[in-house]
Amino acid sequence: AVQHDGGNAVCFYTPEMAAAATRRMMLTMHLNHAIERNEMHLVYQPIVDGKTGRVVSAEALLRWTHDTLGPVSPAEFIPVAEESGLIVPLTDWILSTAIGQMMRWNAEGVLPDRVFLNISGQQFLRGNLTARLGELLSGCPELRPHLGLEITEQAAVRDLKVAIKTLGELSALGIQTAIDDFGSGYSSLSYVQQLPVAKLKIDRAFVIDVPTNPKSNALVRAAVGMAHGLGLATVAEGVETEEQRKFLVSVGCDLLQGYFFGRPMTPEALAEMIRQQRTPTAG
Numbered sequence: 001a002v003q004h005d006g007g008n009a010v011c012f013y014t015p016e017m018a019a020a021a022t023r024r025m026m027l028t029m030h031l032n033h034a035i036e037r038n039e040m041h042l043v044y045q046p047i048v049d050g051k052t053g054r055v056v057s058a059e060a061l062l063r064w065t066h067d068t069l070g071p072v073s074p075a076e077f078i079p080v081a082e083e084s085g086l087i088v089p090l091t092d093w094i095l096s097t098a099i100g101q102m103m104r105w106n107a108e109g110v111l112p113d114r115v116f117l118n119i120s121g122q123q124f125l126r127g128n129l130t131a132r133l134g135e136l137l138s139g140c141p142e143l144r145p146h147l148g149l150e151i152t153e154q155a156a157v158r159d160l161k162v163a164i165k166t167l168g169e170l171s172a173l174g175i176q177t178a179i180d181d182f183g184s185g186y187s188s189l190s191y192v193q194q195l196p197v198a199k200l201k202i203d204r205a206f207v208i209d210v211p212t213n214p215k216s217n218a219l220v221r222a223a224v225g226m227a228h229g230l231g232l233a234t235v236a237e238g239v240e241t242e243e244q245r246k247f248l249v250s251v252g253c254d255l256l257q258g259y260f261f262g263r264p265m266t267p268e269a270l271a272e273m274i275r276q277q278r279t280p281t282a283g
């Protein structure tokens with residue numbers, strides 16, 4: 001930002017802002033080649049049924065490891081990919097990679113009931129998502145009921161009309177949808193009521209404070225109650241302790257996800273977890 005003040009231009013860029021801009025440029029440059037150089041992979045985090053503790057679903061999470069930059073968090077590079085348009089090929093890669101993995105799990109008999117993929121707000125609102133998914137799933141229609149998509153509350157609310165239409169199309173395809181990071185934005189409850197989704201994922205920010213903070217407890221209890229009232233299932237994210245697990249189950253949260261049950265892991269490790277829980281225990 002430049003302010004003209006009696007002919008003297010005053011620059012308001014701080015060194016921190018310049019450093020952040022340089023970092024973004026560098027990430028953009030390297031992101032350009034990340035797919036062709038095989039620097040991206042997906043990891044899968046188990047999602048368990050609150051009542052039984054069994055792994056029923058998984059969330060695919062993107063990982064980028066660059067030669068010199070090392071691992072870069074998706075929280076940092078997804079926004080950069082959105083800004084630069086690279087999110088388009090990247091989303092395509094995520095969809096086809098995850099569907100390929102689901103086919104292999106299916107062949108091995110270890111496909112989770114549901115595998116959730118994160119869709120960036122921009123990709124979700126852009127329009128051709130449903131068509132592309134239809135294409136990718138045309139050879140394997142049996143996977144459709146096993147696919148789930150997560151979109152953030154903020155993305156859905158950004159363009160409610162498009163969001164409602166797209167969510168409807170996806171559900172017509174048999175693909176389940178979930179609102180991610182619920183409670184982290186400023187959206188009102190009336191929006192949620194209008195969105196044809198099946199699940200609500202309660203943001204880690206609330207889960208982190210239960211059961212010690214009575215206000216968080218009240219919020220989580222209210223979110224679960226509201227979701228159930230609207231016919232939606234709830235998923236709590238970021239469950240790290242037994243105390244959190246107990247509280248969430250006691251308020252009726254349907255599904256639980258977090259380090260307490262498992263970190264994001266390789267597809268082989270997830271398959272092993274699913275196999276293990278099938279082995280009948282003695283006695």
Ligand code: C2E
Nearest residue numbers: 061062074075078094118119120238239240257258259260
């Ligand atoms: P998210 O979709 O809300 O994913 C949950 C994040 O919480 C993941 O971070 C996960 O590793 C982390 N997490 C799960 N359980 C725990 C826990 O018990 N404790 C703590 N401290 N963290 C936990 P991650 O993988 O770094 O992803 C961050 C965000 O980046 C995601 O938030 C999502 O918004 C975005 N992202 C990740 N993968 C993709 C992708 O394939 N596509 C898009 N568009 N966005 C993605």
Ligand code: MG
Nearest residue numbers: 059118150180
């Ligand atoms: Mg997510």
Ligand code: MG
Nearest residue numbers: 180181201237
């Ligand atoms: Mg989430």
Ligand code: MG
Nearest residue numbers: 181203204237
């Ligand atoms: Mg989150």
